[in-house]
Amino acid sequence: MPTPARTSLDAIVTAGRAILEAEGLPGLTMHRVADAVGVRPPSLYKRVSNRAALVRLIAEAAFDDLGQALERAATHGEPQADLHAIAVAFRAFARTQPQAYGLLFGPLPDDWRPDPAAYRRSLDVLLRVVGEVATLGRELEAARTVTAWAHGFVSMELAGAFRLGGDVDRAFAFGNERVVAAISERG
């Protein structure tokens, strides 16, 4: 005799994201998630094969959010302006979901890492806009330079690496301007 489902994959991932942001990765336990969705820990394994898979699903959901935020930022019609806005949106996203952001490019065991296709999708806008300004044949290198700078800046900021003085907002604006110019054909 079937028992009615008492939760869903969606509810589990949503609860997991909330717990992750509130308590950090160590706080994201199967017990805690089970509690949040009103079920016993073993029941989670009906929807998710293990904790690594849950973390992966959460990261992939965050990648979707990021991709949408970047898309919304690229609406100026002018590539340089779009690139600046994309970088700003990237940083804003990281500040809204700092813990989830840490899963996107952070140092994780192999089987915790999100599907590569997820970040490819989320960074697609960037590759497209960079393609409009970069030297022919250098589009991929140029996109990787911008992404690396943006991720590096944001992750170091979140890690507290910029707490030794100076105006961090100014440093971001400086880097944004210089890096975008540097990868553009007509610097």
Place this chain on the structure above:
Amino acid sequence: MPTPARTSLDAIVTAGRAILEAEGLPGLTMHRVADAVGVRPPSLYKRVSNRAALVRLIAEAAFDDLGQALERAATHGEPQADLHAIAVAFRAFARTQPQAYGLLFGPLPDDWRPDPAAYRRSLDVLLRVVGEVATLGRELEAARTVTAWAHGFVSMELAGAFRLGGDVDRAFAFGNERVVAAISERG
């Protein structure tokens, strides 16, 4: 009646670093470290207040290594050449100790983070060399731009974010050249 010390803080940190690189952060357990230094887990707490403190000590030791590697790279006398070499050394370090590198600027709980003074020291060379080429008053912003790019590139590479095609070495060389030029007064 005193018992002779059977291990030391140094042995613990050294063993911890080896275990970290071999098995990753989840494999760095107090039990595993105790085994490696020939002692029972509770004895570790005589030298180290908890696992977070051990991770911090390991990260700080890695920061020392990094600082030395960067110092050794900056011996050209010509700032632009030094900057390129520093970035190359930075990447080489991350590849030699990928797990420890992940602790330096990675997303960690607050009480796991290395002392800010540690990375300040390790990145001191960079600030000094950047100071020789950057626009007056923009030295800190310029240094943060280079560091952000280098860390971003290296961490994304380690995270497997650059596995979708293209020549990663070429992308690194491209970014290195463009970013160094971008923060220099006379681009």
Place this chain on the structure above:
DNA sequence: ACCTGAACACCGTTCAAGT
């Protein structure tokens, strides 16, 4: 002074048994 065994609270995960 340092080391240990025993113990506690807490994990992730499996599985037989329930409905």
Place this chain on the structure above:
DNA sequence: ACCTGAACACCGTTCAAGT
């Protein structure tokens, strides 16, 4: 078909008892 309690192996950490 989904849920649960019980169980297992494994953590970090504390502490009284040993030398």
